[in-house]
Amino acid sequence: MISLSPNLPPDKQREMLRQMLTIRRFEERASADYLGGKIYGVVHCYIGEEAVAVGVCSALDRTDRIISTHRGHGHCIAKGADLNRMMAELYGRQAGYCKGKGGSMHIADFGIGMLGANGIVAGGISIITGAGLAAQMEGKGGVAVSFFGDGASNAGPFHECLNIAAAWKLPMIYVCENNMYAAQTPAAETHALSDVAARAAGYGIPGVIVADIALVKPPTLGPDGSTTITIEALTVAAD
Numbered sequence: 001m002i003s004l005s006p007n008l009p010p011d012k013q014r015e016m017l018r019q020m021l022t023i024r025r026f027e028e029r030a031s032a033d034y035l036g037g038k039i040y041g042v043v044h045c046y047i048g049e050e051a052v053a054v055g056v057c058s059a060l061d062r063t064d065r066i067i068s069t070h071r072g073h074g075h076c077i078a079k080g081a082d083l084n085r086m087m088a089e090l091y092g093r094q095a096g097y098c099k100g101k102g103g104s105m106h107i108a109d110f111g112i113g114m115l116g117a118n119g120i121v122a123g124g125i126s127i128i129t130g131a132g133l134a135a136q137m138e139g140k141g142g143v144a145v146s147f148f149g150d151g152a153s154n155a156g157p158f159h160e161c162l163n164i165a166a167a168w169k170l171p172m173i174y175v176c177e178n179n180m181y182a183a184q185t186p187a188a189e190t191h192a193l194s195d196v197a198a199r200a201a202g203y204g205i206p207g208v209i210v211a212d213i214a215l216v217k218p219p220t221l222g223p224d225g226s227t228t229i230t231i232e233a234l235t236v237a238a239d
């Protein structure tokens with residue numbers, strides 16, 4: 001993970017804006033073609049949440065590993081995935097990341113540290129916590145980043161993984177994309193404690209809450225890269 005100054009150079013800001021717009025344009029096209037019946041399977045869009053993926057991934061090295069959710073395009077693009085292979089995958093083509101057999105929710109690119117999108121709500125949290133253990137064992141200062149929704153924070157993997165990550169001091173960043181809904185269900189109907197970061201604190205993991213993220217300056221990991229942290233990004237999805 002690299003350290004980003006809160007006062008970013010203009011070139012860096014332009015690059016981050018370019019990435020956010022790339023995600024937006026990619027998904028506008030994907031959404032239109034999905035609604036037009038040209039794409040099989042399901043396409044969940046990340047429109048409105050682009051700043052979270054770009055802010056977080058801008059602070060990562062290529063070798064740092066991330067995992068995504070059912071809204072995977074933004075995380076893929078922010079980590080540096082190939083747009084043509086992504087779109088080919090949505091269209092079910094041989095040139096796609098999974099030879100067209102996986103579709104929108106299964107795009108992964110291990111070469112850039114993108115371990116995959118995931119149709120199982122909270123399923124990715126377990127996978128990436130294993131990658132956090134791998135990073136710790138490798139001893140090269142890498143981190144693993146788990147993106148997940150507020151709804152996923154009600155599921156078992158969230159609680160089990162944060163517990164063990166804190167106990168083992170894994171180099172993990174848990175990023176909750178809190179858009180206040182799990183599908184159509186308002187968050188207040190499913191959990192009484194509204195701040196997901198406060199839940200993480202219950203496992204001994206420090207958390208920060210940010211309103212959307214134009215830039216995440218990751219809270220400092222321990223000097224040996226051994227601390228687990230949680231970032232709760234308050235954000236809004238378009239659907």
Ligand SMILES: Cc1ncc(C[n+]2csc(CCOP(=O)(O)OP(=O)(O)O)c2C)c(N)n1
Nearest residue numbers: 119120121148149150151152179181182183
């Ligand atoms: C294990 C599991 N249960 C239920 C679903 C159906 N489902 C798909 S998206 C979703 C809501 C997820 O909410 P959240 O984690 O907040 O993500 P958001 O869609 O808000 O980004 C649900 C319940 C699923 N995909 N997997």
Ligand SMILES: [Mg+2]
Nearest residue numbers: 149150181182
């Ligand atoms: Mg949500």
